[in-house]
Amino acid sequence: MTRTAGRTPLVELSGVSKHYGNVRALEGVSLQVHAGEVTCVLGDNGAGKSTLIKIIAGLHRHDGGTLALDGEATRLSSPREALDRGIATVHQDLAVVPLMPVWRNFFLGSEPRRGVGPFKRMDVDLMRRTTRAELLRMGIDLRDVDQPIGTLSGGERQCVAIARAVYFGAKVLVLDEPTAALGVKQSGVVLKYVAAARDRGLGVVFITHNPHHAYLVGDRFVLLKRGTMTGEHTRDEVALDELTRQMAGGAELDGLRHELRRAQDDEPRRARDAGPRRSAALPPGRG
Template sequence: MTTADHSKNNGKVPPADETPIVELRGTGKSYGNIRALHGVSLAVHPGKVTCVLGDNGAGKSTLIKIISGLHQHTEGEFLIDGEPVRFSTPREALDRGIATVYQDLATVPLMPVWRNFFLGSEMTKGSWPIRRLDIARMKKTADEELRNMGIVLDDLEQPIGTLSGGQRQCVAIARAVYFGARVLILDEPTAALGVKQSGVVLKYIAAARDRGLGVIFITHNPHHAYMVGDHFNVLRLGTLELSADRSEVSLDELTNHMAGGAELAALKHELAQVSGVDVEELPEPEDLTAPVAATPEGTS
């Protein structure tokens, strides 16, 4: 997807006074004496993709757990539609329209696609005590919803484990949309995929955005993030190092922040003393300047 295509599909930028669906203001989480997350502010608007990037241990998993209701924040504010909330369970988050698609996708590989689509929320027919699964309606609904997302499968009876990784991700996204998600959290959806399958997933992330969902895209890959992202947040050691709109940061700047470019620049003089290491192309500290973490009011 080119920058031009992204701009065409993205539509209008939300007004500055539009209330985000999800907003964090100086949010943090401590586990005893260990502070896993501190002072993180971000906002998720409908029809926008908010990318959260960071290396292992940066705090991405803790951030997901707070928003999805697995853990409660210990500092700052967490707001849904402008209302402060403190979820006790993931069910409470789901009831407010926040759905999370984890890397393992929570699917049963040997079950058919349609059965996985409704796993845990099966349609039934008849009266108690002889209620039974409404298989025909579930198959029809699953096929319609997958087609609405542009996913065409010849056989919904095939085990979902026979689909490619990208196709399984897309089924999980369509399932979340069908069950009323307003905010879709995607946990490293392209991490274990090849180039082609990653492109398929990015396509459906853009499709979810174009249907008006707010998307939180968690990733290690700045190239994937830049293809579909509207706002970028880079976490480092539990704090927000960068918060910038697409127009405020280039792909090179985003990559440098992800790769620890500032640290590499600071160590340039030491690397120059190692034989066989070419440091001419390493960035200077002044080349790494980019928008710093914004205040809560400026994180839209």
């Protein structure tokens, strides 16, 4: 019995499908997101990961199946509704303004104000203090929250976005390929804060094409290919090597390996067969 047995998932997809005209983007996809766990969705380009994100984030409505939040079937109509229901999505582009300071990006669109009437203005001191405190609570020690966020590394910007989602009350955090464009060290920093969000009790959906990163933090794994599920495992059901094999194609790779080996084995035979024919074609006295 798993540690989540009997608990209602924060988010549950059951047989969810999405079509764009005649194009099948998703077909019969199911997954569960529990508080204090990381659900990893793995797949190459075109696997359906982006469509899955859009459905959970409220950008697109699913055509078939069921999307349930806290056990209640629903159809999200907008990203604002998803956010109001506790689902925060951190996209690859992060939606930050590079020249604005870190604290301004932290509160972007939700700036607290003080004063009344025409004297109402942004509470800059509160935003600075809160940003610094919330980043420290997540273990992020920036040199200066007044520096433009564009001066931070890609990993640091990802971590600020995660801390922001936690501060604004997210129950579910959806991360769209957060380590895709990062080096080894920066990827490690981001994974550290993914684990920190999990340990704070959030349910995390970690979208990635890297099984090694997924296995470091994941509790559940869903594999997608061309819009359909090719595997679903909990951590105690699958080893990293098997997860990597399935992610890489498994049986398809075995078939390709057989084809390549046969082609390589045939190479010397073709060379031997070609030799005498070329000799026989030469005019007398040559060769």
